[in-house]
Structures are given as C-alpha cells and as structure tokens.
Amino acid sequence: MPEELTLDIESLESAISKQNVPQFTLSSEELHYADLASVFEDLDDQGRSFFTQHINLDRFPNILAELPGSLIEETLERFDKTAQKEILGKLLDDDRADILQDVKAESRPQYLALLQPEEMEATRSLMRYDEDTAGGRMTTQVARLTPQMSVREALDLLKESYDSAESLARIYVVDKDERVVGKLRLRDLAFSTRSATVEQVMQEVDITILATADQEEAAQIFSKYDMTLLPVVNEYGALLGVITHDDILEILEEESTEDIEKMSGIAGEQSEETYLNTTLTTHFRRRFPWLLILALLAIASGYVMLRYENVLNSIFLLALYLPMVVAAGGNTGGQAAAMVIRAMSLGELEEGTTRKVLIKESLLGVMLGLVMGACIAVITILILPLFQPELPLAVSLGQFTIAVSVALAAQITTSTLTGALLPIGARAIKLDPAVVAAPAITTLVDISGMVIYFTAAQAILNIA
Amino acid sequence: MPEELTLDIESLESAISKQNVPQFTLSSEELHYADLASVFEDLDDQGRSFFTQHINLDRFPNILAELPGSLIEETLERFDKTAQKEILGKLLDDDRADILQDVKAESRPQYLALLQPEEMEATRSLMRYDEDTAGGRMTTQVARLTPQMSVREALDLLKESYDSAESLARIYVVDKDERVVGKLRLRDLAFSTRSATVEQVMQEVDITILATADQEEAAQIFSKYDMTLLPVVNEYGALLGVITHDDILEILEEESTEDIEKMSGIAGEQSEETYLNTTLTTHFRRRFPWLLILALLAIASGYVMLRYENVLNSIFLLALYLPMVVAAGGNTGGQAAAMVIRAMSLGELEEGTTRKVLIKESLLGVMLGLVMGACIAVITILILPLFQPELPLAVSLGQFTIAVSVALAAQITTSTLTGALLPIGARAIKLDPAVVAAPAITTLVDISGMVIYFTAAQAILNIA
Numbered sequence: 001m002p003e004e005l006t007l008d009i010e011s012l013e014s015a016i017s018k019q020n021v022p023q024f025t026l027s028s029e030e031l032h033y034a035d036l037a038s039v040f041e042d043l044d045d046q047g048r049s050f051f052t053q054h055i056n057l058d059r060f061p062n063i064l065a066e067l068p069g070s071l072i073e074e075t076l077e078r079f080d081k082t083a084q085k086e087i088l089g090k091l092l093d094d095d096r097a098d099i100l101q102d103v104k105a106e107s108r109p110q111y112l113a114l115l116q117p118e119e120m121e122a123t124r125s126l127m128r129y130d131e132d133t134a135g136g137r138m139t140t141q142v143a144r145l146t147p148q149m150s151v152r153e154a155l156d157l158l159k160e161s162y163d164s165a166e167s168l169a170r171i172y173v174v175d176k177d178e179r180v181v182g183k184l185r186l187r188d189l190a191f192s193t194r195s196a197t198v199e200q201v202m203q204e205v206d207i208t209i210l211a212t213a214d215q216e217e218a219a220q221i222f223s224k225y226d227m228t229l230l231p232v233v234n235e236y237g238a239l240l241g242v243i244t245h246d247d248i249l250e251i252l253e254e255e256s257t258e259d260i261e262k263m264s265g266i267a268g269e270q271s272e273e274t275y276l277n278t279t280l281t282t283h284f285r286r287r288f289p290w291l292l293i294l295a296l297l298a299i300a301s302g303y304v305m306l307r308y309e310n311v312l313n314s315i316f317l318l319a320l321y322l323p324m325v326v327a328a329g330g331n332t333g334g335q336a337a338a339m340v341i342r343a344m345s346l347g348e349l350e351e352g353t354t355r356k357v358l359i360k361e362s363l364l365g366v367m368l369g370l371v372m373g374a375c376i377a378v379i380t381i382l383i384l385p386l387f388q389p390e391l392p393l394a395v396s397l398g399q400f401t402i403a404v405s406v407a408l409a410a411q412i413t414t415s416t417l418t419g420a421l422l423p424i425g426a427r428a429i430k431l432d433p434a435v436v437a438a439p440a441i442t443t444l445v446d447i448s449g450m451v452i453y454f455t456a457a458q459a460i461l462n463i464a
Numbered sequence: 465m466p467e468e469l470t471l472d473i474e475s476l477e478s479a480i481s482k483q484n485v486p487q488f489t490l491s492s493e494e495l496h497y498a499d500l501a502s503v504f505e506d507l508d509d510q511g512r513s514f515f516t517q518h519i520n521l522d523r524f525p526n527i528l529a530e531l532p533g534s535l536i537e538e539t540l541e542r543f544d545k546t547a548q549k550e551i552l553g554k555l556l557d558d559d560r561a562d563i564l565q566d567v568k569a570e571s572r573p574q575y576l577a578l579l580q581p582e583e584m585e586a587t588r589s590l591m592r593y594d595e596d597t598a599g600g601r602m603t604t605q606v607a608r609l610t611p612q613m614s615v616r617e618a619l620d621l622l623k624e625s626y627d628s629a630e631s632l633a634r635i636y637v638v639d640k641d642e643r644v645v646g647k648l649r650l651r652d653l654a655f656s657t658r659s660a661t662v663e664q665v666m667q668e669v670d671i672t673i674l675a676t677a678d679q680e681e682a683a684q685i686f687s688k689y690d691m692t693l694l695p696v697v698n699e700y701g702a703l704l705g706v707i708t709h710d711d712i713l714e715i716l717e718e719e720s721t722e723d724i725e726k727m728s729g730i731a732g733e734q735s736e737e738t739y740l741n742t743t744l745t746t747h748f749r750r751r752f753p754w755l756l757i758l759a760l761l762a763i764a765s766g767y768v769m770l771r772y773e774n775v776l777n778s779i780f781l782l783a784l785y786l787p788m789v790v791a792a793g794g795n796t797g798g799q800a801a802a803m804v805i806r807a808m809s810l811g812e813l814e815e816g817t818t819r820k821v822l823i824k825e826s827l828l829g830v831m832l833g834l835v836m837g838a839c840i841a842v843i844t845i846l847i848l849p850l851f852q853p854e855l856p857l858a859v860s861l862g863q864f865t866i867a868v869s870v871a872l873a874a875q876i877t878t879s880t881l882t883g884a885l886l887p888i889g890a891r892a893i894k895l896d897p898a899v900v901a902a903p904a905i906t907t908l909v910d911i912s913g914m915v916i917y918f919t920a921a922q923a924i925l926n927i928a
Binding site (some may be wrong): 032034155158159168169185186187190191206207222223224225226228245246248249250252253256257259260261263264265266274275276280283284287288290291292294295296298299301302303305306309312313316317319320321322323324326327328330331332334335337338339340341342343346348349353356357360363364367368371372375376379408412442443446450 | 496498619622623632633649650651654655670671686687688689690692709710712713714716717720721723724725727728729730738739740744747748751752754755756758759760762763765766767769770773776777780781783784785786787788790791792794795796798799801802803804805806807810812813817820821824827828831832835836839840843872876906907910914
C-alpha cells in the first residue's frame with residue numbers, strides 16, 4: 001500500500017478512537033471509500049456508531065457497497081429513515097440490488113418502500129437474478145440510442161445524463177424491441193459530423209451473454225476477448241444491462257478463492273469478510289465437516305493395514321517405506337487434480353477433450369512412476385545396506401527393493417490417473433470439480449496405496 | 465462459449481485442414497482474434513504455414529499478441545522481413561515489448577531494427593522493466609495534456625490521435641516535468657465550454673504506482689480501489705504509462721494459477737500454453753522435483769514407525785487408526801495454510817497481524833482437536849466392540865480409546881498451527897508462502913503424527 005495512504009488511515013483510526021469530530025471529517029474526506037470501508041469493518045460497536053453519526057452522507061453509499069454482506073443490515077439500521085432513503089437513493093443500481101439481497105427477507109419491503117418508483121422497479125428486476133449469474137452482476141445504467149438518431153441528437157441526449165457518470169462509458173444502440181444493434185464510444189460521436197446518423201458511426205456488437213448464464217462464464221468470455229464491457233441480454237436478445245470490468249475482477253477473485261478453498265477441503269460459501277474478521281465459529285463450521293468425513297474414510301486405510309498384520313510382521317522393514325508409497329500417491333494425484341481443475345476454471349478443457357487429458361495423464365503417470373520407482377530402487381540398494389536392515393532370511397534385499405519400487409511405480413501411475421479422472425467425472429455428473437479434489441483424492445489413493453504396497457510385499461513372501 | 469462462435473471456429477478449422485483459401489479468408493475475417501489465436505495454437509506445422517500465408521496481415525498483430533511466449537519466435541519466422549515489419553509496427557507498444565522479450569536475445573536486435581526510431585525507443589524503454597512489474601505491464605500509449613491548454617486546444621489535439629484508439633480512454637494532465645497533475649475523461653472536454661482551461665475541468669489523481677513495483681501489488685490496488693486505469697510513474701513522479709484492466713485480469717489469473725500450482729507441489733514457472741498444449745516433458749519437469757523430495761522426506765515417517773515396532777506389535781489394533789491420525793494432521797494443516805495463503809494473496813494480512821492469526825488458529829486448532837477427539841472416542845466406544853477387537857489383556861478398550869483420541873486431538877491442534885505458521889514464516893524470510901504449503905506441510909505433520917500417536921500408545925502400555 002502506498003505510504004501516504006497508510007498515514008491517512010492511521011489518523012482516521014485515531015480520530016475515531018479519540019472521538020475527534022473535526023479530525024474525523026478531515027481524514028474521511030481525504031480517504032478513498034474502499035479504505036473507509038475497511039476501517040469501518042474493523043471497528044467495534046462504539047466506533048461504528050461514531051463513524052455513521054459523523055460521516056458525510058454523500059460518501060456513505062460507496063462505503064456501504066464495499067462492506068461484507070453480513071454487516072449490511074446492522075449498518076443500515078444505524079441510520080434514520082431519511083438518511084436511509086438518501087443512502088439507498090444514491091447507490092448504483094447493481095450495488096443497491098446486492099445490498100437489498102443481503103438484508104433479511106422480512107425487512108426488504110420496508111427498504112424498497114423508501115425508493116423512487118422507477119428505482120424500485122429497476123432494483124426488483126435486478127434482484128430476480130441469482131447473485132452469481134450474469135444478470136445478478138450487471139448494472140442497468142447504460143446509455144441507449146436508436147440507429148436513426150443524428151449525432152447531434154445523440155450528444156444532446158447524452159449531455160443530460162452527464163451526471164450519471166457510469167453510463168457514458170457504455171453507449172449502446174438498440175432497435176424498437178430493445179435488441180442490441182450496435183455500440184458507440186463517446187469519441188465516435190464527439191469527432192463526427194453532427195448530421196450523420198448513429199447507425200453510420202456505430203460499431204457491431206459480436207458478443208453478448210444471457211442474463212441467466214453463470215458468472216464464471218461471463219468472466220471467461222470477458223477475459224478471453226479482452227472486453228471492456230459485456231452486454232447482458234434476455235432470451236429475445238433485448239439489452240438488459242452490462243457487466244463492467246470491476247465486477248469481473250470480483251468474480252475472478254471469488255472463483256479462484258472458491259477453487260483454492262474447495263481443493264483444500266474447506267466447505268460451504270466463502271466468507272465475504274476478511275480472514276481476520278470472520279468469526280471463529282464460521283471458520284470452525286467450514287473446516288470441520290471434511291475433517292470428520294476424511295477421518296472416517298481414513299479408517300478404511302487402517303483396516304487394510306490391520307488385515308496385512310502378517311505381512312508387516314514378516315518383513316517389518318516394510319514400515320520404513322510404507323508412508324512414502326502411500327503419500328506419493330496423494331502428492332501426484334493432487335498435482336494432477338490441481339492442473340486439471342485449474343485448466344477447467346480457465347475454460348481450457350471443453351467437453352470432448354477428456355480422452356486427450358486421460359492419454360496425457362496416463363503417460364505422465366507411467367513416466368513419473370517409472371522414474372520414481374527407479375530412483376527409490378537405486379537409493380535402496382546403495383544406502384539401505386549401510387543401516388544393516390533386518391530382513392527375514394528367505395527375502396533378499398534385491399527382492400525387497402523390487403517389491404517397494406514396483407509398488408511405488410504402480411501407486412504413482414494409478415494415483416496420477418485418479419487425480420485427473422475424479423474432477424472430470426465430477427463435472428460430467430454436474431458436481432463441482434474442485435470439491436472432489438485434493439483431500440478426497442488423498443483418501444482414495446491412501447487406501448489403494450496400502451493395498452498395492454502390501455500386495456507387492458505378499459507376492460515377494462509367496463515367492464520366498 | 466456462445467453457439468455461433470463454436471460453429472465459426474469449426475468452419476475455420478475445416479478450411480485449414482482442406483487448405484480452402486476462400487473459406488479460410490471468410491471465417492478468419494469473422495472470428496475474434498482471441499479465437500484465431502487459440503485455433504492457431506492447436507495447429508500442426510503445415511496448418512500454421514497455411515494460416516500465416518493466407519491471414520490478413522492487418523489482423524495478425526492482435527493474434528500474435530495472444531500467443532504463448534514459446535510460439536512467438538517460430539511464428540514470426542514464418543513471415544518475410546516486409547511482413548514482419550508491418551506486424552511489429554502495428555502492435556500496441558506493450559504487446560510489442562512482451563513479444564520481443566519472448567524472442568531469443570540474439571535475434572532481438574534484428575527485430576528491433578525493423579521498427580521506426582520512435583517505436584524502437586519506446587519498446588526499448590518498456591523492455592527495461594521485468595515482465596512481472598508494473599512497468600513491464602504498462603502501455604505508454606496515453607494522451608497527455610497540459611494544465612494551461614484550453615478545452616478547444618485539447619479537443620483538437622485529441623482528434624488527431626483518434627486513430628490510436630487506445631489512448632482516448634486515458635487522458636492525463638502533466639506538468640513540464642511530466643509529473644501527473646490530473647486526469648480527464650473525454651466527456652469532461654466534450655461537454656465543457658471550449659474556452660475553459662484543462663486545469664478547470666480536470667480531476668485529481670490520488671493513486672499511482674511505481675514502475676518497479678510488483679505486478680501483484682498493482683492488481684491489489686486496482687481491485688481494491690475499483691480503478692479503470694492505474695497510472696505508472698518513476699521515482700520522480702513522472703508519468704511513464706498506464707496499466708489497463710485487461711492486464712489486471714491477466715495478472716490475477718496468473719497469480720491465482722501460481723498459488724494453486726505451488727500449493728499442489730508443482731514447481732517452476734507456469735506454462736503460458738494451455739494444459740493440453742503443454743508438452744509431456746514440461747509437465748513431467750514441473751511435477752517430478754517435489755514428488756521426489758517429498759518421497760525422500762516421507763522416509764522419516766517410516767523411520768519413526770520402524771522405531772516403534774514394539775508398540776505396534778503389542779497393540780496391533782493401533783494400525784486401524786494410524787492412517788487416520790496422521791492424515792487428519794495433513795488435512796487440517798492444509799486447510800489452515802490455504803486460508804492464510806489466500807488471505808495474503810488478497811492483501812488481507814499485512815505485516816503485524818501475525819499475532820492475531822496465531823491466536824485465531826490456536827483457538828481453532830484446539831476446538832477442532834477437541835471436537836474431533838470426542839467424535840472418534842464416541843465412535844470407538846460404541847462401534848469398535850462389535851468387531852471384537854484384539855487388545856492385549858493389560859490394555860482396556862477405555863485406555864485404548866483415550867490414547868487414540870488424545871493423540872488425534874494433539875495432532876490436529878499442532879498441525880493447524882503448523883499449517884498457519886509455515887506460510888507466515890516463509891513470508892518473513894522473503895520466501896513465497898505458497899511454496900511451503902500443502903505437500904510440505906503434509907510431510908512435516910506426517911512425521912509429528914507418527915511421533916504423537918506412538919508416544920500416546922507407549923504411555924498407555926507403560927501404565928498397563
């Protein structure tokens with residue numbers, strides 16, 4: 001963070017703790033709303049009261065829009081009806097819809113009632129879409145022109161909406177059924193003959209997205225085609241709004257966080273609050289379920305080990321390599337899963353590429369398995385004798401080495417394939433690929449590792 | 465992907481495989497350059513030759529800019545000098561610098577020599593910055609005005625640069641030392657009195673970034689402050705260029721991919737190519753090192769197990785829960801590490817918050833440990849007797865349950881803290897927190913799990 005900003009944040013925080021109104025006013029006017037929001041989030045109840053009492057109401061809508069969902073309602077309640085009306089009225093329409101979605105269903109009508117009829121209509125229509133769809137992310141504040149207008153008429157119309165700063169960066173041309181027929185930049189009008197028609201200076205719109213499409217699809221299209229704005233349409237092609245690049249940044253951050261969390265066995269919705277502001281209970285609730293499920297599943301590995309008591313007792317030296325063989329499967333499976341899941345998230349693996357992925361991972365599995373098996377064989381033959389290992393008379397060091405290396409190679413080959421297959425399989429049955437990832441895969445390959453290892457050892461014993 | 469686009473991509477691919485020039489021309493004119501680039505990437509040598517022979521040269525610069533670094537040089541070499549000159553001349557300056565950075569050092573001068581003196585100068589100065597810094601990401605194509613200009617003069621000046629589409633969305637006001645003093649949107653000029661000065665209609669610029677700053681910092685500032693453009697300055701505050709939102713999207717995707725890959729034990733630079741186009745050797749090279757290191761480290765766990773042969777043989781039933789206790793540490797440590805690493809990447813954990821993180825994770829570790837220990841105790845007492853477990857006479861089921869539960873609780877508590885501590889410690893000594901994550905943590909807590917488990921069991925045996 002740039003130096004000057006940190007200093008300002010500190011002076012704001014000290015103003016709040018000292019209840020110093022003039023200093024608070026000064027600092028809060030200077031700071032960016034994003035910084036004000038993060039300071040507000042970290043305050044205690046008393047601090048928040050002071051903040052909402054003395055903050056300039058013109059600045060508060062932007063701050064409110066930056067707060068985590070769980071803080072919205074209690075924060076709104078700190079203001080009286082008049083202030084609430086002013087704040088809600090000044091919010092951008094997409095932020096307003098998001099905020100009202102964060103409020104308890106029973107108090108929603110009371111807030112909606114504070115809005116102008118037109119705003120209420122726009123907000124209601126935005127709230128119809130799920131928060132994680134293109135429609136739930138769009139803003140309806142778009143300048144609309146018609147193809148037959150002259151450039152002069154268009155400029156006059158736009159001048160009136162100069163204030164609504166949001167809409168001049170996104171000028172669309174729609175026909176009488178509200179279908180998108182073109183787009184314009186302000187420069188196309190400003191530098192054109194005033195008598196030309198909008199149709200003559202507009203550009204084609206190639207790419208739009210359905211309001212019901214998933215937000216991840218919107219982000220992929222946006223990022224692939226280097227877009228500035230993505231127009232959102234209904235099933236008849238009518239323009240409903242646009243998704244802007246700051247929404248796309250948020251979507252990308254959310255989706256990456258989701259992938260990372262799910263791959264690490266963390267359950268449930270990601271917290272809108274920062275790591276430190278998220279309560280202990282929430283952290284606990286998100287980590288406990290998979291921890292318990294995976295623990296219960298791991299008993300299966302233990303059961304396999306229990307069944308092979310005789311083999312382990314015949315060659316107890318097997319214990320030296322047991323954790324290695326088992327863990328190697330988890331590691332290689334986790335690598336394969338991470339590569340495949342990330343490629344899916346970036347839209348690189350469309351349906352129909354499954355065969356190619358499986359061929360690639362099978363070859364990789366075999367390569368990794370053979371090289372790792374060979375490495376361990378060399379190490380075992382060269383180094384193990386120095387420690388004078390205890391082997392039963394009937395089993396030679398060579399035989400032992402072969403059993404361990406073959407088991408390691410087999411474990412790595414199969415686990416690599418399992419790691420790649422599980423996310424693909426999950427997607428095929430419409431599950432989230434990231435959910436079945438790392439820890440679930442580890443558990444599965446732990447069991448197979450035990451079986452493979454002891455089977456190989458048993459084979460050597462049978463020969464001996 | 466929208467339906468129509470898929471169809472067009474197919475017709476392009478069939479045109480290339482049938483060497484059908486008219487159909488290729490038609491399809492390639494219709495498609496977006498991002499799609500053309502991904503088709504090109506998937507072609508064999510013959511297909512690429514056909515593509516570069518028949519593609520409209522006006523369209524190729526944008527396609528080239530989308531290609532992975534490893535393809536740049538061989539693709540440029542498919543063109544003759546005249547075509548190379550045309551392509552390089554039409555590239556945006558930041559893309560051109562990136563492309564020349566992807567070319568072998570010895571062939572760089574020959575390409576630079578094809579540029580106009582002015583372009584050469586700009587390209588050289590951009591290439592001075594590392595690819596992953598703010599300077600390495602910026603474009604220098606910015607419109608610059610001076611504060612004393614009138615609005616009319618400013619508009620006339622901008623009209624001349626109408627063609628360089630990039631620069632009109634970013635108009636900055638600089639003083640005689642090139643220091644940023646303000647910014648403007650085209651609308652501020654278009655809708656103002658022509659005789660006003662630029663100074664009167666411009667807005668303040670609060671946030672800039674140093675050219676040498678890390679690209680991740682640029683992305684964090686951009687995303688936190690909902691920016692459209694981030695001005696890049698040198699140490700004297702002189703404007704060098706701007707970072708645009710499409711660069712920020714790329715940075716965010718890169719950084720998230722990097723985190724995910726490193727957390728999964730995948731080494732080295734991420735591939736610029738898609739998962740499927742990355743060669744087997746590259747995949748192998750990135751997965752093998754950690755696989756081998758972790759395997760060697762896992763032998764330490766095996767050594768612990770080997771040392772406790774007597775304990776395991778006295779109560780072989782311990783094998784049933786051994787994998788569970790060990791794995792629970794890996795799972796909870798992985799969860800804690802993922803939360804902390806992600807919070808760091810999102811800029812939520814500045815220096816000085818370490819104590820808060822440790823308190824939080826210690827409490828969470830204790831909570832998770834106690835609840836999990838209790839769950840396993842209940843399950844063991846209720847269910848295990850049904851299987852008529854074999855315990856030595858001197859050890860009661862109650863004692864066995866206590867040993868297992870206490871070990872599980874201790875393992876989860878310590879592993880949670882280890883998982884949170886390692887990334888924080890890594891950052892403190894300037895290592896990448898994600899590198900020391902999941903698999904490294906798993907290995908460490910595997911060893912501690914073995915020690916904790918067998919120590920608890922030994923204690924029960926000593927009592928008995």
